[in-house]
Amino acid sequence: MHYLLLYLKKVFTVDVRALALMRIGIGFVILLDLGIRATDLEAHYANMGVLPLHVLFQYNWDPYFISLHAISGLWQVQAVLFLIAALFGFLLLIGYRTRLATIVSWFLLLSLQNRNLLIGQAGDDLLRMILFWAIFLPWGRFYSQDAKRANNLHPENLHFSAASAAFIVQIMLVYVCTALLKNSPEWHTTGTALYYALSLDQVLMPGGKLIYPYSGLLHFLTLSTYYIELYLPFVLLIPFYTSFFRLLVVGVLTGFHLGISVTLFVGLFYLINLVSFIGLLPAPALNWFDAKLLPHIQNLGYRLRRFSFNIKNPIQLRFNWQLPAARKAILIIVKEGFVISVLLYVIWWNFSNVPQINHPMPVSVRWPGMLLRVDQHWGMFAPEVFKDDGWYILEGVTATHKHIDLNRNGQPVTERKPESVVALFKNDRWRKYGENYLFVNNAFMRPYFCHYRLRIWNEAHRPEDKVSELQVIYMKERTLPNYQPVKPKREVLCTCSL
Structure with a gap:
């Protein structure tokens, strides 16, 4: 001992x-x-x-x-x-x-x-x-x-x-x-x-x-x-x-x-x-x-x-913990x-x-x-790396029947991959949210995100630029071995409207 x-x-x-x-x-x-x-x-x-x-x-x-x-x-x-x-x-x-x-x-x-x-x-x-x-x-x-x-x-x-x-x-x-x-x-x-x-x-x-x-x-x-x-x-x-x-x-x-x-x-x-x-x-x-x-x-x-300011009399908490x-x-x-x-x-x-x-x-x-909350699971890229990659398109239809991508600040919708997919996320919290959004067992998330993005877009834009319908689209790319090219597959995950 x-x-x-x-x-x-x-x-x-x-x-x-x-x-x-x-x-x-x-x-x-x-x-x-x-x-x-x-x-x-x-x-x-x-x-x-x-x-x-x-x-x-x-x-x-x-x-x-x-x-x-x-x-x-x-x-x-x-x-x-x-x-x-x-x-x-x-x-x-x-x-x-x-x-x-x-x-x-x-x-x-x-x-x-x-x-x-x-x-x-x-x-x-x-x-x-x-x-x-x-x-x-x-x-x-x-x-x-x-x-x-x-x-x-x-x-x-x-x-x-x-x-x-x-x-x-x-x-x-x-x-x-x-x-x-x-x-x-x-x-x-x-x-x-x-x-x-x-x-x-x-x-x-x-x-x-x-x-x-x-x-x-x-x-x-x-x-x-x-x-x-x-x-x-x-x-x-x-x-x-x-x-x-x-x-x-x-x-x-x-x-x-x-x-x-x-x-x-x-x-x-x-x-x-x-x-x-x-x-x-x-x-x-x-x-x-x-x-x-x-x-x-x-x-x-x-x-x-x-x-700096000189605080002469700071508030101090005093306890007598002598045991x-x-x-x-x-x-x-x-x-x-x-x-x-x-x-x-x-x-x-x-x-x-x-x-x-x-x-x-x-x-x-x-x-x-x-x-x-001492629970923990250190499954970073485990047991294997996620193979389904891709990017989001938030396709909205305006009052003037334009199809715009809310994920790219209202630019015309295109299925071409952006130069930087990472740049589409405001921060890593949104990236993680987007990752969880894909899973079937998290399907309950989908309409709330769709309605939230629809609402905040309409609150920030003029009547002619407001969106009446929104589709959350995922352009999925399944990673193949040895740098093989892959064609993205369009998947509509959610649709919502006013």
Whole structure:
């Protein structure tokens, strides 16, 4: 038992300064995510949008979900909740009342994501899980307002607990499980997965266009991706030269996600992963940061404060949480036990999904996962890459009998593929919505999107340009092997009218 504890401390100890930098990054990501989502307050979160509350509860709701955002279908209520979330996201970023800010930010993120699962992606799950584990981590001990108020000149740098182990295991699960889920030959035998992924014009970025013609390179990158995801995370469990191996993992995965960011349109997925890696940085990297970069950052902060308002009497929340030592020890034991229990549950949840084990989690024990939203499925391009590609045409008929494409700002309808399919999407939330729109089991979505686009077009245009009928058309291209040309097939997914 003694040697096991020494091993666990060796591989699962984290530098609190790394956690603090990750906290700052997570706070920034929360604010950025809210900013992007706020541009679609009505469309994605109000009854006048694409998913009214009665539709959400009928088709896309779990009885154990919790969501403040589902208490009202008014966009104004959503705006208030967004502002509250932004406030606590900012408090998290600066490290003011960090634990409270973490708990509220996690809860409001959970609430927001539950309101509309049709626009969610894997990065949302990771962001939610990082915030959950961080509730039990001391990531406000450095580089924070809390640290200034504590006036502790020599805080402890290293931290080992069930939560630090859970954080590292969570990072490992993302990659190991996505590799196990990629059990089709295109990932580990034929090596054609990246060819198919870059054939999807809906996610193709300029970097992807650049490497797409080179089949040999795509074959190499496919196999590299699979084996990096499957084996590299286990390097974090090596109990010697841990600083070197942590830097190796962070460096490789950082390059991996930067490569994804320039080749595939994945929204904030790559950024959330990059921020999560900061928490893995070992002490030597943080020592370098403190010696070389921190003084310049502090100097910049001092200069900015010279031009800021001086708030002499800020509102401060004061609580007296002093507990007897015995009671404090009991609370620590309860906390550690709870975190270990949730971690084991999360591991069970993840591995019950992989085909190699083929042991699904019983429905009767899934409710805690849905309640706390520690449910997760890392099926990125798994088990195989989606082959049905294409683009949307929103064909509207005006009062003057013109056929215009609302998806291209009212230009005449054409079935010619646009130069950039990605450019047709306002953001990655709409791209994900468009992907879910195709599935037959999501057919309930279709009329609400059609009526929403019809309404907002008519509200913004003159009577002669208003549309009386709208067809949602998908020009489907089934990707074929070896760069074979394919003729798009026109599919009418929905028709609506005034």
